Amino acid sequence: MIALIGVAVILVTVFGAYIASGGKMSIIIHALPFEMTMIMGAGIGAFLISNPMHVTKGALKDLKVALKGSHWTKQDFQDLLCLMFALIKLMRQKGAIAVEPHVDAPDKSEIFKRYPHILDDHFVLPFIADTMRMMTMNVNDPHQVEDAMEKQLKKHHAEILAPANALQTLADGTPALGIVAAVLGVIKTMASIDQPPPVLGLLIGGALVGTFLGVFLAYGLIGPFAARIKQAHQQDGQFYAVVRDALVAFLHGHSPQVSVEVARGNVPSHFQPSFQELEAALGQVPAGS
Known part of the structure; x- marks a missing residue:
């Protein structure tokens, strides 16, 4: 919602100030469909040329992300800490073999089913499961496990940011496409050089709309959304x-309580549960976990 408010503020202030200063919207409105078609058509074409289909589809899906913001909430971070506490506690009390049924079939696990939002995520479940499988195979060197997890995170980070980076590249190129549209407008104007000044003024104004749109779309909309x-x-x-x-904290020999407290320190501040909030939540995790 805040993104839509931002778009409204941009449109009202830019065009409101233009009109208040005596600008005529008729010139912009007349040229807008043609200039927009040239700029956005060329931009979309260049986007399709420079990106594979999965990045293109990802960019369309990410428009929803731009409107909604982060997928996770403060409650989700607290739930994840409780989930990790339950899994680590089970592994500590009953051994690595005890967690295998849970990581092999999370949808049937009583531990995972307590947190349906986490259960629906396409990355976090395999991330937890694959790491804990490594631990059940006696890969218990914390540095080795941390390195393997860090590589997975870097790969996922690069893949998930590819659409946003592609949109930023589009934003960087949009002002140049605006110049292309403006140059075409100038060519059109030069072909009508024998017309009276009022007609030439409209043609030149229409050509400049292309430059305006290119810069406006790049820095006012596409770039901020990216x-x-x-x-x-x-x-x-x-x-x-x-x-x-x-x-990793657990592999370093810390207790389940201390391990999740270490992890809590990495939670973004505005999503981070307090020590007391987390302690109360951990106290509600069933003892059999």
């Missing part, structure tokens, strides 16, 4: 880092 998508994904990336920190 930046917002990156921020949302970076915040979501911290969610997965919590898993890494909890498991």
